[in-house]
Amino acid sequence: MTIHFHEAVPFDLDEAGSEYYQDAWIYDHDFHWYKLDAPFYRNMVGSIGGPVLEIGCGTGRLMVPWLKDGLNVTGVDLSEDMLERARQKIARLGKATAANATLIQKDMRKLRFRSQFNVAVCAFNTMMHLYTHEDISLFLRGVHRALVTDGTFMFDVLNPDFRWLMRDPAKRWSRIRFKHPHYGTTYHYTTNHYYDAHDQIVYVYVYHEPVDEKDGPSYVLRFGHRIFFPQEMTYLLETHGFEVENLFGGFDGSDLELYSTTSVFICRKR
Ligand SMILES: C[S@@+](CC[C@H](N)C(=O)[O-])C[C@H]1O[C@@H](n2cnc3c(N)ncnc32)[C@H](O)[C@@H]1O
Incomplete structure (x- = not known):
């Protein structure tokens, strides 16, 4: 399955604001550095x-x-x-x-x-x-x-970084190749985000996609960050x-x- 999330848009923070923390393995893997x-x-x-x-x-x-x-x-x-x-x-x-x-x-x-x-x-x-x-x-x-x-x-x-906040929400950023801890196959990690300047909230999408479509599911995990x-x-x-x-x-x-x-x-x- 391929997902086609091209542009980051705001989402319901009560529903998806902590989606990223539902898989502790992926969290530890993504932030081991x-x-x-x-x-x-x-x-x-x-x-x-x-x-x-x-x-x-x-x-x-x-x-x-x-x-x-x-x-x-x-x-x-x-x-x-x-x-x-x-x-x-x-x-x-x-x-x-x-x-x-x-x-x-x-x-x-x-x-x-x-x-x-x-x-x-x-x-x-x-x-x-x-x-x-x-x-x-x-x-x-x-x-x-x-x-x-x-x-x-x-x-x-x-610390608020205007260059990062103003990135194009339609593009993918921070591309990394990694071995997926659950599937053992090679995946791409990418992100994009939308910044709501009025509420000072950034809506972040983290994409996990196999390099070869047959090598596992594609999925996206979201979280919100309040900018202070x-x-x-x-x-x-x-x-x-x-x-x-x-x-x-x-x-x-x-x-x-x-x-x-x-x-x-x-x-x-x-
Ligand atoms: C970026 S992680 C930091 C985890 C850990 N302190 C570290 O440095 O690795 C943020 C943590 O905050 C937790 N969290 C998010 N919203 C929360 C809330 N409303 N109450 C308690 N914990 C929350 C998440 O589940 C997640 O474990």
């Missing part, structure tokens, strides 16, 4: 100490090293498939280490816990899945409740009881500037 942030968060979390809350913990990419360092970590995610893969990785750490991990299936807009955390992390653009003012407010109020006074909240979101501008985010944080202590343009601690790909926020609960 992404390691930039791990040493940064590991050092930061290690120097502060637990208990640690990771919001949108996914397949445990960041949680696993923190657990290896002896920290007590609670991971929250909406996708049961992502959590199941995290559970498997954590089980391989052995009983004693795994006992320091708690995994909870929960919407990040509904964070409520019996005890509080020293540090909360929401890494790798997870907050870009908060699409409306209400979503953001519910989330930030939950993080605030979850932290001890003076607790640390750290996260990263993409640094001053807007700072205002949102301040109005929800956080002080921004540092805003970096990368995990090397560099200043945020026009060409920074990531905005890294280090905040204190007040």
